Amino acid sequence: xxxxxxxxxxxxKRYPGVQALTDVSLxxxxxxxxxxxxxxxxxxxxxxxVISGEYPPxxxxxELDGKNITGWPPWKCVRLGMARAFQxxxxxxxxxxxxxxxxxxxxRDGTSWQFWRLTSRVPGRKRVDGLLAETxxxxxxxxxxxxxxxxDRKRLEIAIALALEPRLxxxxxxxAGMSPEETxxxxxxxxxxxxxRGLTVMLTEHDMGVVFALAEEITVLxxxxxxxxxxxxxxxxxxxxxxxxxxxIEL
Amino acid sequence: xxxxxxxxxxxLAQGMLLFLAASGLSLVFGVMGILNFAHxxxxxxxxxxxxxxxxxxxxxxWQLIAVIVLAGLLTALIGMATEVLxxxxxxxxxxINTLLATYALLLVGSGLARQxxxxxxxxxxxxxxxxxxxxxxxxxxxxxxxxxxxxxxLFAVGLWWLLxxxxxxxxxxxxxxxxxxxxxxGIDVNRVFTLMFGVGIFLAGVGGxxxxxxxSANPDLAFTFIIQAFAVVIIGGIGNLPGTFGASxxxxxxxxxxxxxxxxxxxxxxxxxxxxxxxxxxxGLFGARxxxxxx
Numbered sequence: 001x002x003x004x005x006x007x008x009x010x011x012x013k014r015y016p017g018v019q020a021l022t023d024v025s026l027x028x029x030x031x032x033x034x035x036x037x038x039x040x041x042x043x044x045x046x047x048x049x050v051i052s053g054e055y056p057p058x059x060x061x062x063e064l065d066g067k068n069i070t071g072w073p074p075w076k077c078v079r080l081g082m083a084r085a086f087q088x089x090x091x092x093x094x095x096x097x098x099x100x101x102x103x104x105x106x107x108r109d110g111t112s113w114q115f116w117r118l119t120s121r122v123p124g125r126k127r128v129d130g131l132l133a134e135t136x137x138x139x140x141x142x143x144x145x146x147x148x149x150x151x152d153r154k155r156l157e158i159a160i161a162l163a164l165e166p167r168l169x170x171x172x173x174x175x176a177g178m179s180p181e182e183t184x185x186x187x188x189x190x191x192x193x194x195x196x197r198g199l200t201v202m203l204t205e206h207d208m209g210v211v212f213a214l215a216e217e218i219t220v221l222x223x224x225x226x227x228x229x230x231x232x233x234x235x236x237x238x239x240x241x242x243x244x245x246x247x248x249i250e251l
Numbered sequence: 252x253x254x255x256x257x258x259x260x261x262x263l264a265q266g267m268l269l270f271l272a273a274s275g276l277s278l279v280f281g282v283m284g285i286l287n288f289a290h291x292x293x294x295x296x297x298x299x300x301x302x303x304x305x306x307x308x309x310x311x312x313w314q315l316i317a318v319i320v321l322a323g324l325l326t327a328l329i330g331m332a333t334e335v336l337x338x339x340x341x342x343x344x345x346x347i348n349t350l351l352a353t354y355a356l357l358l359v360g361s362g363l364a365r366q367x368x369x370x371x372x373x374x375x376x377x378x379x380x381x382x383x384x385x386x387x388x389x390x391x392x393x394x395x396x397x398x399x400x401x402x403x404x405l406f407a408v409g410l411w412w413l414l415x416x417x418x419x420x421x422x423x424x425x426x427x428x429x430x431x432x433x434x435x436x437g438i439d440v441n442r443v444f445t446l447m448f449g450v451g452i453f454l455a456g457v458g459g460x461x462x463x464x465x466x467s468a469n470p471d472l473a474f475t476f477i478i479q480a481f482a483v484v485i486i487g488g489i490g491n492l493p494g495t496f497g498a499s500x501x502x503x504x505x506x507x508x509x510x511x512x513x514x515x516x517x518x519x520x521x522x523x524x525x526x527x528x529x530x531x532x533x534x535g536l537f538g539a540r541x542x543x544x545x546x
Contacts, residue, residue: 078437090432092425103425106418107436164437 266503267403291477292360297459488535
């Protein structure tokens, strides 16, 4: 068992009137593909928000690669090697697909502060082409992001996240709103990226087909607490997980 | 010829001062989305600091220029400190509260100047070399007008270059466009805000410094210039920097021609244009931009 890349210990997070997370502790080993599941309102998005620095927790510790990053602002977590893709893909809509990825490459290289460097001399163009090829967006390079289909927009967001060269990739509902074909293609893309790049991936997902097709380990959240963590087979066999979902999802 | 060239040069020079005062206002709105009434106080501090750094003495031309740039840098430092300490807390407020808070800061700034430099106006003597005149097409024009013109053009081109031709400018435009998205790329948005606030305040400080040898610095300077700068920003389209430049030139020229040909109108012509623009083209003559365009 390798050291965990991500470690959460005793995380609690409250919103006014709601206890969103209670004493959540989990370890994600480097290189693992972990899914976090749970019914609506279980706290999945809040958990991602706490990990990525968007919502500082009231209690508990977030560690990335042994470094305590609790309460760090999101931009700092990104610089340390964390990238996140959202349920509703977040991109620069008025920029082309190419420029979106280029912006991320530049941010990654730290050239974004160089007021002496001219925009025409951008060294990252090859990497942008590589990322677009990897995510299947090469033919859409000059398309404004605003007119992309839902699936392509998600791919673009993944390309942006990869441009940041993360060690930990957080995917929030990567197939939400996709057609079955797009979902299938996205599952293949995630699997391929994870294998080829040696990434640690953590994802939330409603589509149990996607979860069981991808995850090495699954953590089940229920009402802000961890119900259990286990292999897909273990989770499939557990009665309490079935009860949490009230049988409305076939496991 | 005299009747056209002289007001034209005067008007352009006046327009450059207006641009220096208004560009920072437009820039801060374009990047951070706040209307900063306190901007006028920085213009005033630029004038006062020029006077203090020069010791109120007449200086050779190049020394005066150096002092004005230094005053601009000092003003920018004060601006960046206030951004970190005060303005940063305002970004979540709505427009009305921001306007009230920055107006309060304008009053504080003016009051501070009263405390430091007193109620009596102080005058920075003009350099000997800048008193002389220059002949264009047989018309003699003050050489300082050409200095103002050169400075205005230099800073306008410099600002455009910074924003549209450098990597840092790209970052600034990304932050202006979507600060959330920029921070998701690992960009420290607060740092961009502080730096761009500094750039805007530097322009105001230099504008005040260039204005110092022309008039007496007094605590009311904070108010007179912010009103004009606001009018220019509205006429040009708020957040639109080329528009701000165009409006500055337009307003400068109009003012100087009216002084010659219709002096009765000159005092309030600016506000007539502003009202007309608000009535018929509320987005400004050149179009408003909530954010800097990404281009």
